[in-house]
Amino acid sequence: MKYFTVLISFLLLLSCSNSKNIIDRPITFNEERNELTLDYLSERYGLEQEAPTINPKIIVLHWTYIPTLQKSFDAFYDTKLPDWRPDITSASGLNVSSQFLVDQDGTIYRLMPETTMARHVIGLNHCAIGIENVGGTENTPLTQDQIDANIWLVNYLKNKYDIEYLIGHFEYTNFEHHALWLEKDEGYRTQKTDPGIDFLNAVKNATKHLNFATNPQKNTY
Numbered sequence: 405m406k407y408f409t410v411l412i413s414f415l416l417l418l419s420c421s422n423s424k425n426i427i428d429r430p431i432t433f434n435e436e437r438n439e440l441t442l443d444y445l446s447e448r449y450g451l452e453q454e455a456p457t458i459n460p461k462i463i464v465l466h467w468t469y470i471p472t473l474q475k476s477f478d479a480f481y482d483t484k485l486p487d488w489r490p491d492i493t494s495a496s497g498l499n500v501s502s503q504f505l506v507d508q509d510g511t512i513y514r515l516m517p518e519t520t521m522a523r524h525v526i527g528l529n530h531c532a533i534g535i536e537n538v539g540g541t542e543n544t545p546l547t548q549d550q551i552d553a554n555i556w557l558v559n560y561l562k563n564k565y566d567i568e569y570l571i572g573h574f575e576y577t578n579f580e581h582h583a584l585w586l587e588k589d590e591g592y593r594t595q596k597t598d599p600g601i602d603f604l605n606a607v608k609n610a611t612k613h614l615n616f617a618t619n620p621q622k623n624t625y
């Protein structure tokens with residue numbers, strides 16, 4: 405019995421040393437951001453909600469295209485888009501953000517509650533959890549540590565929520581005719597390449613056992 409207990413303790417120790425942590429590092433989520441998020445849900449998606457919550461169905465992987473953790477964090481921190489002007493904007497003044505930010509060394513930061521809406525993917529924010537990765541520029545490509553951290557985080561999220569899809573940001577327009585797509589303005593699209601095909605495939609290949617659904621085909625008519 406004693407040996408058994410020792411063995412179990414040893415195994416627990418092993419599994420713990422292999423596990424990752426999530427570090428909470430909140431961006432501003434004050435009354436103004438709350439209101440802007442509710443407005444976004446209403447104006448973009450026709451969803452009238454009491455609270456800016458989401459029902460997670462998709463995980464979207466990104467790169468920030470900003471070389472450092474601090475500058476990436478700063479980009480999401482403020483409530484309003486830095487260049488937003490109410491008189492010329494057609495979309496929303498709500499600043500971009502994501503629920504998670506992964507540094508180049510694989511450290512995982514949670515910027516806001518997992519089921520609060522972040523603005524990170526047109527059409528799908530009401531059901532998408534975003535994982536941003538620091539870097540993606542020529543001099544700061546995404547790293548193996550970030551791949552490992554994303555794999556861990558995807559497992560963590562899939563175990564917690566009823567998530568159907570894992571996609572890279574560049575794949576988001578595949579969902580234009582899917583039931584989950586709610587963006588009303590057909591002219592509101594941006595071209596995306598993040599987080600790169602190699603990074604996405606590495607995470608997808610390592611999470612095949614989670615049985616995510618195949619992406620819908622992009623409609624080309």
Ligand SMILES: [Zn+2]
Nearest residue numbers: 466467573598
């Ligand atoms: Zn992105």
